[in-house]
Amino acid sequence: xxxxTGIKKKPTQIINYSNRGMTLEDDINQTNSYYRDNDxxxxxxxxxxxxxxxxxxxxxxxxxxxxxxxxxxxxxxNGIYKSYYIDFEAKETKNKTSFPLANIHKHQLTHLKNIIRxxxxxxxxxxxxxxxxxxxxxxxxxxxxxxxxxxxSIPLTFFKEKGYQIKENYRPRLNYLKIIDIFLEVxxxxxxxxxx
Amino acid sequence: xxxxTGIKKKPTQIINYSNRGMTLEDDINQTNSYYRDNDxxxxxxxxxxxxxxxxxxxxxxxxxxxxxxxxxxxxxxNGIYKSYYIDFEAKETKNKTSFPLANIHKHQLTHLKNIIRxxxxxxxxxxxxxxxxxxxxxxxxxxxxxxxxxxxSIPLTFFKEKGYQIKENYRPRLNYLKIIDIFLEVxxxxxxxxxx
Numbered sequence: 001x002x003x004x005t006g007i008k009k010k011p012t013q014i015i016n017y018s019n020r021g022m023t024l025e026d027d028i029n030q031t032n033s034y035y036r037d038n039d040x041x042x043x044x045x046x047x048x049x050x051x052x053x054x055x056x057x058x059x060x061x062x063x064x065x066x067x068x069x070x071x072x073x074x075x076x077x078n079g080i081y082k083s084y085y086i087d088f089e090a091k092e093t094k095n096k097t098s099f100p101l102a103n104i105h106k107h108q109l110t111h112l113k114n115i116i117r118x119x120x121x122x123x124x125x126x127x128x129x130x131x132x133x134x135x136x137x138x139x140x141x142x143x144x145x146x147x148x149x150x151x152x153s154i155p156l157t158f159f160k161e162k163g164y165q166i167k168e169n170y171r172p173r174l175n176y177l178k179i180i181d182i183f184l185e186v187x188x189x190x191x192x193x194x195x196x
Numbered sequence: 197x198x199x200x201t202g203i204k205k206k207p208t209q210i211i212n213y214s215n216r217g218m219t220l221e222d223d224i225n226q227t228n229s230y231y232r233d234n235d236x237x238x239x240x241x242x243x244x245x246x247x248x249x250x251x252x253x254x255x256x257x258x259x260x261x262x263x264x265x266x267x268x269x270x271x272x273x274n275g276i277y278k279s280y281y282i283d284f285e286a287k288e289t290k291n292k293t294s295f296p297l298a299n300i301h302k303h304q305l306t307h308l309k310n311i312i313r314x315x316x317x318x319x320x321x322x323x324x325x326x327x328x329x330x331x332x333x334x335x336x337x338x339x340x341x342x343x344x345x346x347x348x349s350i351p352l353t354f355f356k357e358k359g360y361q362i363k364e365n366y367r368p369r370l371n372y373l374k375i376i377d378i379f380l381e382v383x384x385x386x387x388x389x390x391x392x
Contacts (some may be wrong), residue, residue, distance in 0.1 A: 012314055027207065036220060036222045039310075039313075041310060041314070042307070042314060044269070044270055045247065046242050047242060047243040047244065047245040047268075048243065048246075048247045050244075050263070052263075061266055062248065062264070063263075063264060064262065064265070065262065066260065066261065066262070067259075067260040067263055068259060068260065072243075079274075079281075080281040080283075080311060080316045081314070082314070082315070083281070083315025084281070085276040085280070085316075087276075112234075114235075114238050115238060115276060117235075118237070118238060118278070118279060120278070120281075122287065143357070154351070187219040192231075
């Protein structure tokens with residue numbers, strides 16, 4: 001499994017416009033802070049699940065002496081935007097031509113599918129780090145790929161065709177909710193068509 | 197701060213109808229599993245936030261050697277039900293006549309307020325363990341109390357008047373979504389009245 005990025009490097013507090021050294025997680029966390037500070041959306045990264053096996057108590061202060069990383073049972077990010085339930089997973093890949101699906105656990109995919117069946121908005125954000133390109137792919141399109149293809153990775157061309165590139169900015173770093181606004185508009189028009 | 201209940205005792209896997217030894221957290225987790233297994237709602241407990249300070253690697257396996265509990269910045273539970281964003285905090289108290297508000301962090305209260313302003317459904321579930329009574333109180337009613345009263349605890353009588361008691365059952369243990377259905381019905385009627 002992948003260890004959370006926070007362990008090996010300290011989260012940088014310095015604003016680095018050039019994105020050098022900023023991970024996708026840093027960018028999303030900064031973006032979510034911006035959304036919260038401006039009362040736009042309340043979306044948080046869930047804490048990494050850790051199984052604690054030994055704790056020592058010293059004057060009522062607990063120190064964890066042994067613990068292990070667990071596989072997350074859901075996606076990393078969720079929250080609320082315009083009264084919609086938002087749920088997504090974010091991943092980086094060093095691959096230049098495709099995103100290996102092994103990066104996302106099977107139960108995370110099932111989770112994303114459950115969310116959209118119940119009326120939430122689900123997606124993945126994938127950064128091709130060596131190309132410095134970041135894409136948002138809606139759960140619906142992700143599954144339209146996995147159901148038709150037996151390939152174990154999604155080609156970059158599929159992201160270019162069905163996904164939306166998120167360009168980096170100053171503030172917020174990755175304005176992914178702009179793309180959610182497009183989805184909401186599309187969904188509204190689909191509903192209108194159905195009611196005709 | 198309160199340590200997560202899981203540390204001192206192992207989560208019981210034995211179904212105990214009498215509720216002896218079942219914490220509120222156990223009951224809610226079991227209820228949420230039931231909701232998921234029956235495709236009713238997807239509501240999860242967020243992992244406890246832990247700050248990892250020392251990790252040792254042994255053949256690519258990571259063991260956490262030192263870590264500390266952190267204060268949660270949001271509530272413990274969130275998810276989706278009938279396309280609504282659901283967000284709540286659950287607390288037990290040994291007090292027999294009132295629920296001390298110190299049990300909920302200030303930023304958790306702010307979080308619950310943000311959620312309802314953005315169209316989500318927020319509430320707290322409080323169990324008076326010595327009375328074996330569990331109540332659900334909507335964020336709106338929680339704030340109608342805290343804004344009018346300078347008291348540092350909510351009396352049980354307020355829960356009885358404005359809250360909803362959740363009776364324990366076999367499966368699910370605590371069917372709190374039944375109360376959410378009442379809220380949705382009330383909100384629909386309020387909207388209808390407004391549009392008249």
